[in-house]
Amino acid sequence: MTADVSRPDRARRIRVLVAKPGLDGHDRGAKVMARAFRDAGFEVIYTGLFQTPEMIASAAVQEDVDVVGLSILSGAHLALFPPIMTALRDVGRHDALVVAGGTIPKEDIPAVEELGIAAVFGPGTPLHEAVAFIRERAPTREDVP
Amino acid sequence: MSLSARVLDGDRRALARLLTHIENDDELGHAALDLLYPHTGRAHLVGVTGPPGAGKSTLVNELIRAYRERRSNIAVVAVDPSSPLTGGATLGDRIRMTEWHVDPDVFIRSMASRRHGGGLAETTLAVSYALDAAGFDPVIVETVGTGQDEVAIADLALTTILVQVPGLGDSVQTLKAGVLEIGDILVVTKADRPEAGELARDLVRLKTLNPGQRPAWDPPVLKTSATRREGIGAVIEAIDQHRAWLADSGELDRRRRRIATTEIAARVQAELRRRADADDDSCLNTLVEHVIARDLTPYRAAERFLGTLPV
Numbered sequence: 026m027t028a029d030v031s032r033p034d035r036a037r038r039i040r041v042l043v044a045k046p047g048l049d050g051h052d053r054g055a056k057v058m059a060r061a062f063r064d065a066g067f068e069v070i071y072t073g074l075f076q077t078p079e080m081i082a083s084a085a086v087q088e089d090v091d092v093v094g095l096s097i098l099s100g101a102h103l104a105l106f107p108p109i110m111t112a113l114r115d116v117g118r119h120d121a122l123v124v125a126g127g128t129i130p131k132e133d134i135p136a137v138e139e140l141g142i143a144a145v146f147g148p149g150t151p152l153h154e155a156v157a158f159i160r161e162r163a164p165t166r167e168d169v170p
Numbered sequence: 171m172s173l174s175a176r177v178l179d180g181d182r183r184a185l186a187r188l189l190t191h192i193e194n195d196d197e198l199g200h201a202a203l204d205l206l207y208p209h210t211g212r213a214h215l216v217g218v219t220g221p222p223g224a225g226k227s228t229l230v231n232e233l234i235r236a237y238r239e240r241r242s243n244i245a246v247v248a249v250d251p252s253s254p255l256t257g258g259a260t261l262g263d264r265i266r267m268t269e270w271h272v273d274p275d276v277f278i279r280s281m282a283s284r285r286h287g288g289g290l291a292e293t294t295l296a297v298s299y300a301l302d303a304a305g306f307d308p309v310i311v312e313t314v315g316t317g318q319d320e321v322a323i324a325d326l327a328l329t330t331i332l333v334q335v336p337g338l339g340d341s342v343q344t345l346k347a348g349v350l351e352i353g354d355i356l357v358v359t360k361a362d363r364p365e366a367g368e369l370a371r372d373l374v375r376l377k378t379l380n381p382g383q384r385p386a387w388d389p390p391v392l393k394t395s396a397t398r399r400e401g402i403g404a405v406i407e408a409i410d411q412h413r414a415w416l417a418d419s420g421e422l423d424r425r426r427r428r429i430a431t432t433e434i435a436a437r438v439q440a441e442l443r444r445r446a447d448a449d450d451d452s453c454l455n456t457l458v459e460h461v462i463a464r465d466l467t468p469y470r471a472a473e474r475f476l477g478t479l480p481v
């Protein structure tokens with residue numbers, strides 16, 4: 026059932042929310058990300074453009090994703106990421122692995138990671154690296170019926 | 171607190187987590203369903219099916235709006251096919267429903283078809299039970315229909331909306347035999363397009379030629395335009411009427427029996443396949459060996475297998 030033989034503890038598919046926050050109307054980066062994740066065997070929920078932090082958090086709850094991928098091209102990452110992380114925490118989804126892609130300059134990466142974003146995949150990052158990172162780091166969870 | 175108790179308590183996070191367990195077909199999901207199942211049976215399950223790009227998600231978005239206007243809590247399960255090669259999937263139906271993402275009384279869940287390969291997942295109905303127990307009514311299931319899959323959803327839903335769209339070649343000629351009959355409500359989307367009227371007329375004609383086995387229900391042919399926000403009220407009304415007709419005519423009981431039978435049979439079949447794939451020395455695989463060796467017909471093997479089961 027699972028394609029992930031390296032992690033026998035997870036007999037489930039990795040679910041990823043790919044969200045495009047902010048006001049710029051370009052979702053090419055998000056779509057490239059979504060396609061790479063699908064080809065890696067992940068189930069990708071794509072929510073489209075102009076997502077507010079609350080919309081992202083609510084989709085992360087309902088879809089019960091393991092990973093939230095944020096794609097940003099506008100350069101507004103330092104303004105957009107903090108409210109998203111707050112919204113995820115407010116709905117109890119700070120357990121999700123949050124990664125970011127897009128045009129994020131190197132010097133901003135420490136500040137972004139400080140927010141709890143696990144990795145930043147800049148324009149030069151090969152997508153298989155992002156895939157490998159998610160496979161390695163996607164959280165596992167325990168529940169009681 | 172247990173997952174099922176939290177679901178009954180209205181905890182959306184717990185509900186979403188439970189849906190993951192149900193999708194993964196794991197024991198925790200089954201155990202939680204044992205506890206939740208007595209709380210189901212209240213929701214009306216509506217299937218929305220039709221070809222890709224027909225406007226199903228857009229229609230569902232308008233249905234959500236109409237149900238919210240009457241203060242119903244509504245859940246949507248949107249199923250899209252998994253890639254048979256990688257097992258991955260892109261689930262994009264939420265794009266058409268973003269305005270409800272922060273409404274606490276709307277719950278939208280995307281599902282990949284997984285092993286099932288077609289328009290439905292093996293666990294879609296079980297997912298709808300959890301949403302039912304959580305108090306959502308109606309529960310709408312959107313599936314892509316490309317031939318046989320429409321029939322699959324019609325076997326599980328109480329009301330099936332078959333969506334057809336103008337401009338797909340020579341209109342209803344492209345409908346496969348038997349597909350039209352599964353629609354309790356026939357909807358022509360994108361009615362703002364010029365060919366919509368002709369498609370609707372063709373559907374009425376075709377429906378009259380093939381009345382199917384529907385006893386007293388005459389499926390209406392309705393036109394909707396999401397861009398003009400037209401025709402949605404009539405669809406909601408038709409769902410209400412169909413729901414009332416199901417209850418009044420006794421058809422509801424018949425459908426519930428059929429759904430239960432379909433679900434048990436599907437489960438047994440899936441379990442048999444899993445056991446056969448397990449390649450162990452179970453009774454099933456012993457019988458398989460005999461059938462391959464040609465000393466037992468598949469018919470007799472099935473008889474013997476069923477004979478091993480307690481009744």
Ligand SMILES: Nc1nc2c(ncn2[C@@H]2O[C@H](COP(=O)(O)OP(=O)(O)O)[C@@H](O)[C@H]2O)c(=O)[nH]1
Nearest residue numbers: 222223224225226227228360361394395396397
């Ligand atoms: N003109 C027109 N376009 C529509 C209408 N409803 C949906 N669409 C468009 O059809 C495309 C596919 O819609 P979608 O709801 O995703 O279809 P689905 O694949 O059947 O779920 C989108 O570009 C929609 O904007 C309609 O009523 N009129």
Ligand SMILES: [Mg+2]
Nearest residue numbers: 226227263312
């Ligand atoms: Mg759709």
